[in-house]
Amino acid sequence: MKLLKKENWFMWLIINMASYGFGTIALAVVLDCFEEDAWYMKWYYWFLAFCFFFFPFFIMLLVFIVTMTCKVAAKLALPGKEIYLTPYIWLLLMIIPFIGWLGLIFLSLYLEIGILVCLARGKAEKYIK
Numbered sequence: 001m002k003l004l005k006k007e008n009w010f011m012w013l014i015i016n017m018a019s020y021g022f023g024t025i026a027l028a029v030v031l032d033c034f035e036e037d038a039w040y041m042k043w044y045y046w047f048l049a050f051c052f053f054f055f056p057f058f059i060m061l062l063v064f065i066v067t068m069t070c071k072v073a074a075k076l077a078l079p080g081k082e083i084y085l086t087p088y089i090w091l092l093l094m095i096i097p098f099i100g101w102l103g104l105i106f107l108s109l110y111l112e113i114g115i116l117v118c119l120a121r122g123k124a125e126k127y128i129k
Helices: 006-018 024-031 044-051 056-077 089-096 097-119
Strands: none
Touching: 006 097, 024 044, 024 056, 024 097, 044 056, 044 089, 056 097
């Protein structure tokens, strides 16, 4: 896993920018952040959401991306784990108009940029096998 080396943080930046944030999913795969019995591992949830006019599918995809981003950030020891791993914070930010939505944007940016900073500081090198 040479991808987790300190000098490869710029490659992760390019991957995230080119894939609009889906690079975090690739990083979650490399860091082994998936759980065996989680909701996103059940194929029939995805199939049912896809069958119902695509709207639930995109909501599930968004929640999956946020979940994986939070798990990667926690695995890399990004400060604030108590805040961004709590689902109630994300729900509050989505419900409260304007201020909550701005908080949602800032928290998402904090996680994405914080993950890249952790990679640049070499916090992922201990997961190299």
